[in-house]
Amino acid sequence: MTLEAAVRVKRDAFTLDVSLSVAAGETLAVLGPNGAGKTTLLRALAGLDEMEGRVVLDGTVLEDTNARVHVPTERRRAGLVFQDHVLFPHLSVIENIAFGLRAQRRPHATAMARRWLDDAGLGDRAESMPKSLSGGQAQRVALLRALATEPKLLLLDEPLSALDVSVRAEVRRELTRQLSSFQGVRVLVTHDPLEAMALADRIVVVERGSVVQTGTPDEVTARPRSRFVADLAGVNLLRGRAHGDHVALAGNASLAALDAGSGDVFAVIHPRAVALYRSKPDGTPRNVWRGEVEGVDLQGDRVRVRVHGPVPLVAEVTRGAMQELGLSAGASVWLVVKATEVSVYPA
Amino acid sequence: MRRKLWLLSAFCLLPACIGGPSGGGPIKSGITVFAAASLQPAFDKMATPLAEGDGIGIQFSYAGTQTLTTQITQGAPADVFASADAAHVTTLNNAGLVQESQLFAHNRLEIVVAKGNPQGIHSLADLGRRDLVIVLADPSVPAGKYAQQALAKAKVTVHPASLELQVTGVLSKVALGEADAGIVYHSDIVTSGKVDGVAIPDAQNVIADYPIAVLKAAKNQAGATAFVNFVLSADGQAILKAAGFEGV
Amino acid sequence: MLAGLGLLLFVLPLAGLIIQAPWNQALGELADPTTTTALGLSIFCSLTATAIALVLGIPLAMILARTRGTLRNVLRALTTLPMVLPPVVGGVALLLAFGRHGVAGSFLRQWFGIQIPFTTAAAVMAETFVAMPFLVIAVEAGLRSLDHRYEEAARSLGAGYWRVFTRVTLPLLRPAIVSGAVLCWARALGEFGATITFAGNFPGRTQTVPIAVYLALESNPDAAITLSLILLVVSVAILVGMRDRWLGAL
Numbered sequence: 001m002t003l004e005a006a007v008r009v010k011r012d013a014f015t016l017d018v019s020l021s022v023a024a025g026e027t028l029a030v031l032g033p034n035g036a037g038k039t040t041l042l043r044a045l046a047g048l049d050e051m052e053g054r055v056v057l058d059g060t061v062l063e064d065t066n067a068r069v070h071v072p073t074e075r076r077r078a079g080l081v082f083q084d085h086v087l088f089p090h091l092s093v094i095e096n097i098a099f100g101l102r103a104q105r106r107p108h109a110t111a112m113a114r115r116w117l118d119d120a121g122l123g124d125r126a127e128s129m130p131k132s133l134s135g136g137q138a139q140r141v142a143l144l145r146a147l148a149t150e151p152k153l154l155l156l157d158e159p160l161s162a163l164d165v166s167v168r169a170e171v172r173r174e175l176t177r178q179l180s181s182f183q184g185v186r187v188l189v190t191h192d193p194l195e196a197m198a199l200a201d202r203i204v205v206v207e208r209g210s211v212v213q214t215g216t217p218d219e220v221t222a223r224p225r226s227r228f229v230a231d232l233a234g235v236n237l238l239r240g241r242a243h244g245d246h247v248a249l250a251g252n253a254s255l256a257a258l259d260a261g262s263g264d265v266f267a268v269i270h271p272r273a274v275a276l277y278r279s280k281p282d283g284t285p286r287n288v289w290r291g292e293v294e295g296v297d298l299q300g301d302r303v304r305v306r307v308h309g310p311v312p313l314v315a316e317v318t319r320g321a322m323q324e325l326g327l328s329a330g331a332s333v334w335l336v337v338k339a340t341e342v343s344v345y346p347a
Numbered sequence: 348m349r350r351k352l353w354l355l356s357a358f359c360l361l362p363a364c365i366g367g368p369s370g371g372g373p374i375k376s377g378i379t380v381f382a383a384a385s386l387q388p389a390f391d392k393m394a395t396p397l398a399e400g401d402g403i404g405i406q407f408s409y410a411g412t413q414t415l416t417t418q419i420t421q422g423a424p425a426d427v428f429a430s431a432d433a434a435h436v437t438t439l440n441n442a443g444l445v446q447e448s449q450l451f452a453h454n455r456l457e458i459v460v461a462k463g464n465p466q467g468i469h470s471l472a473d474l475g476r477r478d479l480v481i482v483l484a485d486p487s488v489p490a491g492k493y494a495q496q497a498l499a500k501a502k503v504t505v506h507p508a509s510l511e512l513q514v515t516g517v518l519s520k521v522a523l524g525e526a527d528a529g530i531v532y533h534s535d536i537v538t539s540g541k542v543d544g545v546a547i548p549d550a551q552n553v554i555a556d557y558p559i560a561v562l563k564a565a566k567n568q569a570g571a572t573a574f575v576n577f578v579l580s581a582d583g584q585a586i587l588k589a590a591g592f593e594g595v
Numbered sequence: 596m597l598a599g600l601g602l603l604l605f606v607l608p609l610a611g612l613i614i615q616a617p618w619n620q621a622l623g624e625l626a627d628p629t630t631t632t633a634l635g636l637s638i639f640c641s642l643t644a645t646a647i648a649l650v651l652g653i654p655l656a657m658i659l660a661r662t663r664g665t666l667r668n669v670l671r672a673l674t675t676l677p678m679v680l681p682p683v684v685g686g687v688a689l690l691l692a693f694g695r696h697g698v699a700g701s702f703l704r705q706w707f708g709i710q711i712p713f714t715t716a717a718a719v720m721a722e723t724f725v726a727m728p729f730l731v732i733a734v735e736a737g738l739r740s741l742d743h744r745y746e747e748a749a750r751s752l753g754a755g756y757w758r759v760f761t762r763v764t765l766p767l768l769r770p771a772i773v774s775g776a777v778l779c780w781a782r783a784l785g786e787f788g789a790t791i792t793f794a795g796n797f798p799g800r801t802q803t804v805p806i807a808v809y810l811a812l813e814s815n816p817d818a819a820i821t822l823s824l825i826l827l828v829v830s831v832a833i834l835v836g837m838r839d840r841w842l843g844a845l
Contacts, residue, residue, distance in 0.1 A: 048747050073750040080751035086744045090766045099762070100752030149752055413813035480695075480713065485796060487814050508713035509795025512809065520795075524696045525712050 029200030038189035047073035079146030087130040100149035256286035273341035274315035383431035388538035389590035426565035432489035448560035490514035537591025633807035641783040644722035656734035686792025717794035722783035730775035737771025
C-alpha cells in the first residue's frame with residue numbers, strides 16, 4: 001500500500017507544488033517554516049481543500065484533476081489529527097472515539113472504543129468530557145480517535161506543537177508507539193525539526209510551496225540545503241562557488257576547504273568548529289576573518305555567539321571563555337575555522 | 348462639555364413643552380380634534396374652509412370611538428371630541444371631562460359589498476349564508492354594536508370571519524376582496540367609491556347619533572367652539588351630507 | 596447616569612403595570628373564558644410559529660452562513676426585512692400574497708379551495724413572518740462562530756453529510772438555536788399589527804392576547820391589565836430562566 005501524490009494548490013503568495021511517495025509502514029514528515037504550505041498540502045490530501053493534480057492511495061484514485069475525480073473526505077479512509085485535538089466538546093472521550101466507528105456502522109462501537117482507550121492507558125477517562133482533559137491527554141485521545149477507524153492514511157498536522165514542552169516528550173513517545181503498530185501510510189507535517197527527526201523515517205523539506213530537499217533525518221540535517229533547516233539544525237550554512245581547495249563566497253570572501261570540487265556548493269561549519277580570538281592569531285588555520293559580535297545566546301554552560309562580518313558565523317564557546325574574553329555585543333573579534341572542519345557538498 | 352450638552356438638550360425640548368399643534372401659514376390658533384374613524388372623509392374637508400376663513404389650524408386624530416375615549420380619559424390633549432355614539436360621550440361626561448354635547452349628524456347602517464355585488468346580496472338575511480365571508484366591526488366599537496342590534500332586529504345569525512377594531516377595517520377588507528360583505532355606515536360607502544352598498548330597511552336599521560363636544564381641558568376653547576359651530580352650520584352640514592351623513 | 600435613565604425607561608412602565616394591577620380581582624379575571632381562550636390561542640399560535648421557524652429557519656441560516664458577497668447581502672436583507680417593516684405593513688403584504696386575490700392565495704383558492712385569511716393558520720403565519728428573522732439571525736451568528744474543523748474532523752472519520760449535521764453541527768449550535776427560538780417565541784407571542792390585518796379578530800380563532808388586551812382596554816380595563824400582567828410574567832420568567840451561556844450567542 002502506497003500513497004502517490006502530486007499536489008498543486010494556488011495560494012496568494014505562491015503555488016504549492018509538491019510530489020511525494022510514501023509506502024505503508026513509513027512515516028513521512030513534511031518539514032518547513034510556517035507559511036510554507038504544509039497544512040495546505042495536508043488538507044488537500046484529506047480532500048478538504050481544492051487541489052490540482054493526482055492522489056492515489058493503495059491503488060484507489062482519490063483525486064485526479066484531468067479525469068475529474070474527487071473522492072469526498074468521508075470516503076477517503078484518511079484519518080486526521082489536528083494540532084489542538086479538535087475533540088467534539090459535546091461528546092465524552094469514549095463517544096469521541098466511537099464516533100468514527102459508528103459512522104462506519106461497526107457493531108459494538110463502544111466496546112471497541114473502550115479497548116483502544118484501555119490499551120493506551122486512558123481507560124479511566126472514558127466518561128470524561130474533553131475540556132476536563134490535559135493537553136497531552138486530549139491529543140492522545142485525538143490520535144486514538146483517528147486510529148480507531150483503521151484508516152489507510154494517517155495525516156498529522158503538527159501533532160505536538162500545541163503542547164507544553166514538558167508534555168511533548170510523553171506524547172511523542174505515545175505517538176511513536178502507536179505509529180509503529182499502525183499498518184497504513186503516515187504523513188506528518190511540522191515546523192519543528194525535533195518532531196520530524198523523532199517521528200519520521202523520511203523528511204521532505206518544503207519552503208514557499210516547493211520541495212527543497214528530501215532524505216532521511218540524518219541526511220537532511222547533516223547536509224542542509226536551506227537556511228531554515230540549517231538554522232534549526234544549529235549549523236552554519238554558506239553558499240558559494242567551489243574552486244578545488246576553496247570556496248568563493250559572496251563579497252570577495254574566501255573559505256578554505258578540502259576537496260571542495262567545483263561549481264555551486266553549500267558549505268557547512270558547525271559552531272563548535274568556530275574559534276574566537278580577541279586579536280589576530282598566528283597559526284595554521286587558513287580561515288581567519290574579522291568580525292563584530294552581534295549577540296550572545298546562553299544555553300546552560302554553552303554560549304552561542306553570533307558574529308557579524310564578511311563571513312557571518314555562529315560560534316559555540318564555553319561560558320568561561322566568553323567571560324574571559326569579554327565577549328559582548330559590539331566586541332571586535334577574529335573568527336578562525338580549520339579547513340578540515342568545513343564540509344562541502346553540491347548545491 | 349457636559350454642561351453644554353445639558354443646555355443643548357434643554358433647548359431642544361423646550362419647543363415641545365411650550366408648543367402645541369402646528370399648522371401652516373398665518374394661523375391664529377390651532378386645535379386638536381379627536382373624531383371617530385367614520386368621520387374622516389367629511390372632517391378632512393372642513394380643515395381648509397376653517398383655516399382660510401377663521402384662521403384655525405386643525406390637527407385631526409381619527410380612531411375607533413372607544414380608543415379615543417380611552418385616550419382622552421388617560422389625558423390625551425384634545426380640544427374637541429366627535430363620537431360615533433352617545434354612550435362614549437356620556438362616559439366622558441360622567442368623568443367630568445366634557446361640557447355639554449350636541450348632536451351634529453346621523454348615520455345609518457348599510458351593507459357593504461364588492462363593486463357590482465357579485466355575490467348577489469340583497470338583505471341582512473343574506474349575510475347568514477354560509478358560503479360568504481362576512482366581516483363586522485367588534486361590538487366594542489359603536490358601528491359593531493349597532494350592527495349586532497340590526498341583525499337582532501332582522502333575526503339573522505351571522506358567522507363573521509373577523510370582528511374588526513375599526514369600522515374602516517370592515518370597509519377595507521371588502522374593498523380588498525378579502526371579505527364578501529360587512530355592515531358599515533352609509534357614509535363610509537359614499538366616500539369610498541370602491542364598493543357598493545345594499546340598503547337596510549328602516550325597520551331593521553339603527554340610526555347612529557353623532558354627538559360633538561368641547562372638552563373642558565381644551566387649551567383653545569375659542570377655537571374649539573368655532574369648530575363645533577362650523578360643523579353645525581349650513582356649510583358644515585353640507586359637507587357632512589355630501590359625505591353620506593344625515594344632518595340634524 | 597444615562598444608563599440609569601435607560602433602566603428607568605424599562606422599569607417604570609412595568610412597575611406601573613404591577614402597581615395598578617387589580618390583584619384581588621386578578622384571579623377572577625383569569626377564570627374568565629375570554630381571557631383563557633385568548634391565552635390558550637396565543638400560546639398555541641406562538642409555539643406553532645416557533646416550530647415552523649425552527650424547521651424553516653435553521654436551513655435558511657445555514658445557507659446564509661455559507662454564502663458570501665452580494666448574494667448573501669440580498670438574502671440577508673430579505674430575511675431581516677420583517678424585523679424592519681412595521682407589523683401592519685407586514686400584514687398587508689401577507690394579504691396581498693395569500694389573500695383571496697393574492698399572488699399565491701388566488702391559486703390556493705382556485706385549485707384547493709383553501710382560504711387563509713381570518714383563520715388560525717393566518718395568525719400563525721403572521722406571527723411566523725415577523726418572528727422568524729430573530730431565529731435566523733441568532734442561528735446564523737452561531738454558525739459563523741462555529742469552528743469548521745469539528746465538521747472536518749467528523750468527515751475525516753467517515754461521517755456523511757447528514758451525520759455531521761445531526762451529530763456535530765446541531766449539538767454545537769444548541770445555544771444559538773435555543774436563544775434564537777426563545778426570542779422568536781417572545782416576538783410571536785406579542786405580535787399584533789400583522790395578525791389583526793391578515794388574520795382579523797375573532798374570539799377562539801384569531802383573538803390573541805395582544806388583540807384581546809386592546810379591546811378590553813375600553814370595555815374592561817381590569818381584564819386588560821390582568822392579561823397584560825400574565826404576558827409580562829411569562830416573558831420575565833422566560834428571560835430570567837435563560838442562562839447567560841444560552842444568551843452567549845446573541
